[in-house]
Amino acid sequence: MGPSSGHPRSVLRGRRSECEVLTRLLAAVPTGRSSVLVLRGEAGCGKSALLDFMLERTSGFRVVRVVGVESEMELAYAGLHQLCAPMLDRVERLPVPQRDALRVAFGLQKGDVPDPFLIGLAVLTLLAGAAEEQPLACLIDDAQWLDRASVQALAFVARRLMADPVALIFAVREPSDELTGLPELKVQGLGERDSCLVLASAVRGPLDVQVRDRIVAETRGNPLALLQLPRVLTPAELAGGFGLPNTAAVANRVEQSFSRQFRSLPDDTQQLLLTAAAEPIGDLTLLRRAAALQGIRPDAAAPAVAAGLVELGARVRFRHPLVRSAVYQTVSVGDRQAVHRALAEATDIVLDPDRHAWHLARAASEPDEAVADELERSADRARARGGAVAAAAFLERATELTPDRERRGARALAAAQAKLESGAPDSAQALLAAAELGPLDDIRRARLERLRAQLAFSVRRGNDAPALLLNAAEHLEPLDAQLARETYLEALGAAIFAGRLSSSGGGVAEAADAARTAPRAPEPARAIDLLLDGLVRRFTDGYEAGVQPLRRALRALSEEKGGQDVTRWLWLGCRIAPDLWDDMSWHELATQQLRLARDAGALTALPLALTYRAGVEVHAGEFASAAELIDEADVITGATGSARLMYTSLVLxxxxxxxxxxxxxxxxxxxxxxxxxxxxxxxxxxxxxxxxYNGLSRYQDSLAAAQRVCEHDDLGLYGWGLTELVEAAVRSDRPDLGATALRRLEERTRAAGTDWALGIEARSRAMLSDGQAADDLYREAVERLARTRIIVHLARAQLLYGEWLRRGNRRVEGRQQLHSAHDTFSRTGADGFAERARRELLATGETIRRPSVDTLQDLTAQEAQIARLARDDLTNPEIGAQLFISPRTVEWHLGKVFAKLDITSRKQLRHALADSSPAG
Structure with missing residues (x-):
């Protein structure tokens, strides 16, 4: 689709509305408004031409253009490296975790596998920093052929750009899941009039009207097809239209036309084009080395350049991706293998070992252990860079090329594990089936069983996973004691999730009983060993027997301060602590989990950590802080494409x-x-x-729900359910049910012995007591709960005490308790309980005003969090690193905060937010 004549810059025919959108998008960037757009359309529809249109209008911009190549899809972060290469001189200015993550991903240094979204944050910071010097335009063509790791990182960046002068434009045939939801412009075929004009520009001489109409109809206005198809029609067909209509897809027809052009070239030219098509990075020096190895003449490219199929500049560039595809698919498998063999020989094995290995793999026509071994080493390097997808691809091909059945089974098992880690469970299942065909030794057979169980849990969190994990753990016992214990703990974790829906019906108690046979823990015992032993005691010998072992496990989790085991199992500690009514350990472990996730930039783990920390904030009465944490988790899961975690939102x-x-x-x-x-x-x-419903005084509804909670001993929730059951039963005039629930509750609260536990017990017992005994119990409940972080239950104790005093005609004393409860509930935003307290106060003759609207409520959750962090003296870069946005975006949000709070500086934030909670 060529430019119209008479204009200094190209104007695309039939693309007026699209060009206007792109022009406005570019114009907004220098003003400090980021622009993101996905151009979507079939092959040849003109997406690349629209990117060229933008390129001509980026005067004053720094421009980076990336082109996805199909054969590069297996190489982790290959596309991202294309984008960042011109800016790598700025990498040292990044925060240390981001700098190291990016350098490891690009193979510039060794290190632990970086979190993929920390890499995305590093790219965001890198682009935002470059854009401070000059507006930046990133044009990404054929994004459907970028490696998945790069697409994931770029999609994260696209969702976090806001106030930085950066344009990020993707051209893609069909967007991946990662790009779904980004602003999109669908590029469709040209209208009939413009199609006729474009077709006329490609045809020399007269064109039969019927032929013209047939071509326009068949191409559906696809510009590349309109320009290309006439080249392969004979003069007779163009003049008279006697050829039969071709019903093949437009892209296929265009590709066929390029194939015919390719086959008309001299043999040496065809071989050179095939070599270029098989070499994805467009390295002209590498292409010339590979051509020389095949005896191709230096001037062989001239006919292809003259035909407009390829350009040889600083890099090798095909006229269109369909040209590359047509050239590669036209030749025989043997010809392709020969070209890849030459490229492998021409590729420096020291500087680029992975591409060397991949070309060798493409060249192999039969199993080859040497090539498989090299692919396995490439998988190790890819995994070290965080390229789980690439590691899986290397291992899968290594499996195919392994001649020995036993080694093939072992590699298939490793490939299945990598597929699971890379989010491809279907492929993992297929590789597990392949692994089973080979002779596996006992340890690999047990690992296979464990992986199958992990698949069942990770894909659907299925209730069949506990039994599968227990079976794998049993088989691992004589082979690998530590792995067996870890697998038993995984089984218990899966059983905790399955709960009452366990496929066997025995639930976590059955899993704990099976785990009794686990090998003895090593000395010194790891935190996960103590967790396993404590949970086994808890669910086999009873609640009381598990209290002390589980307390030791929580201390070990807290004291180890880091490490993969601790990070992996902190979620379980955050569930055990409230089961033990241990509010301090719950607070410490949730804080530790969030700190570790933030420090590591682990965006895959951070939403879960934020959610657990939000649960602590809910019970501490800090609903605004909890909402901020939940909002942050939602933003991250939205940016990363993960499922939203609704649990704490539901409770809040x-x-x-x-x-x-x-x-x-x-x-x-x-x-x-x-x-x-x-x-x-x-x-x-x-x-x-x-x-x-307890808060809304609908006690019958609350009673029914609380009874359902207490049908099963779910970790943590059972005790909480008993608490709600006592209150709902008493208020529903069912003291018999309340007394039964109280006896079950006492077994736990007295064994736990914390102020939280004993305060809840005293509150619940008071509701079933009379006279001075009730008064003493209510006072004890208030005193004990006042020493905890569980503020909402303190306020509920004060509410219940105030209600009891008011009904006993002790109105003055009742008002004091009711006022305290009402103030807490109103401050936190517990509207149901606040209204309940207000009605009681009215019954005492007190006049209660409804709370006025706080100016802080005008702030969004993210604005409030940024405001609190700025109040606590964090700099814009520090806030940006913590919230995964750029410093400029922080400044933009602060401008809105200042306007809403009617202040002009950070110093005034301290006064404006004086009564608000600290940032989570």
Whole structure:
């Protein structure tokens, strides 16, 4: 699709509206507004031409252009390296975790596997820094052929750009899941009039009207097809139209036309084009070395250049990706193998060992252990860079090329593990089947069973996973004691999720009983060993027997301060702590988990850490802080394409008394949990329902939900459910049910012995008592809970005490307790309980005003979090690193904060936010 004449810069025919969109998009960038767009359309529709149009209009911009190549899809971060290469001189200015992650990803240094989204954050910081000097335009063509790791990182960047002068434009045939949801412009075929004009420009001489109409109709206005297809029609066909209509897809027809052009070239030229098509990076020096190895003449490229199929400049560039595809697919398998063999020989094995190995693999016509071994080493390097997809691809091809059956089975097992880690469970299942065909030794057979169980859990968090993991653990016992213990702990974790929906019906108790046979823990015992032993005691010998072992496990988790084991199992510690009514350990472990995730930039783990920390904040009465953390988790899961974590959102909305929102979340959670077989989520939904309706004084509804919670001993939730059950039963005039629940509750609270536990027990016992005994118990509950971080339960104790005093006609004393409860509930935003307290105060003759709207409520959750961090003296780069946005975006948000709070400087933030909670 060529430019119209008479203009200094190209104007694309039939693309007026698209060009206007792109022009406005570019014009906004220098003003400090980031622009992101996905151009979507079939091959040949003109996406590349639109990128060229933008390129001509980027005067004053720094421009980086990236082109995805199909054969590069297996090489992790190859596309990202194309984008960042011109800016690598700025890498040393990045924060250390980001700098190291990017350098490891690009193979510039060795290190631990970096979190993929930390790499995305590093790229965001790199682009934002470069854009401070000059507006930046990143044009990414054929994004469907970028390696997945690069697409994931770039999609993350696209979702986090906001106030930086950066344009990020993707051209893609069909967007991947990673790009779904980004602003999109669909590029369709040209209209009939413009199609006729473009077709006329490609045809010399007269064109039969019927032929013209047929070509326009068949190409559906595809510009590349309109320009290319006439070249392969005979003069008779162009003049008279006697040829039969071709019903093949437009892209296929265009590719066929390029194939015919290719076959018309001299043999040496064909061989040179084939070599260029097989060499993805467009390295002209490498192409010439490979050509010389094949005896191709130096001037062989001239006919292809004259035909407009390829350009030889600083890099080798095909006229269109379909030319590359047509050339590569036209020749025989043997010809392709010969070309890859030459490219392998021409590639420096020291500087680029992975491409050398990949070309060798493409050249292999039969199993070859030497090539398979080299591919295995490439997989190790890819894994070290965080390229799980590339590692899986290398190992899969290594499996195919392994002649020995036993080694092939071992490599298939390793490839399956890599496929699971790279998010390709279907491929992992197929490789597991392949691994089973080979003779596996006992340890590999047990590892295979474990991997199959991990697949069942990771794909659907299935309730069949615990039994599969237990079977694998049993087989591992005589082979690898430590791995067996880890697998037993995985089985217990899976059983905790499955809960009442366990496929065997025995649930976590059955898993714990099976884990009794686990090999003895090594000395000194690891934190995960203590977790395993403590959970086994908890679910086999009873709650009381598990208290002390589990406390030792929590201390070990807290004291180890890091390491893969600790990071991996902190989530379990955050569930055990509330089961032990240990609010301090819960706070410490959730804080530690969040700190480790932030320090490592581990965006895959960070949403879960934020969610657990938000749960602590909910019970501490810091609903605003909890909402900020949940909002941050939602933003990250949205940017990374992960599933939203709704659990804490559900509990928060229940405590807030927002019935419509809470019940919508509860229904969605129940439907999802039932479909996946996750019984614990069902218990959590019922607990949230019980809290909601106790707050709204709908005690019969609360009683039914609390009874459902207490049907199974779900870790942590069972004790909480008993607490709600006592209150709902007493208020529903069912003291018999309340007394039964109290006896079950006492077994736990007295064994735990914390102020949280004993305060809850005293509060619950008071509701079933009378006279001075009740008064003493309520006072004890208030005193004990005042020493904890569980502020919402302190306020509920004060509410219950105030209600009891008011009903006993002790109005003055009742007002004091009710005021304290009302103030706490109003401050936190627990509207249901606040209204309950307000009604009680009115019954005492007190006049209560509804709380005024706080100016801080005008701030979004992210604005509030940025404001608090700025108040706490963090710099813009520090805030940006913590919240995964650029410093310029932080400054943009602060401008909005200042306007909403009617202040002009950071110093005034301290006064404006004086009464608000610290940032999470």
């Amino acid at each position: 909305s229940a405590w807030r008394g927002q019935e419509a929102e809470a019940m919508a979340l509860i229904r969605a959670s129940l439907e999802d949990a039932t479909a996946r077989g996750e019984g614990r989520a069902i218990a959590l939904a019922d607990y949230a329902t019980a809290v909601l």
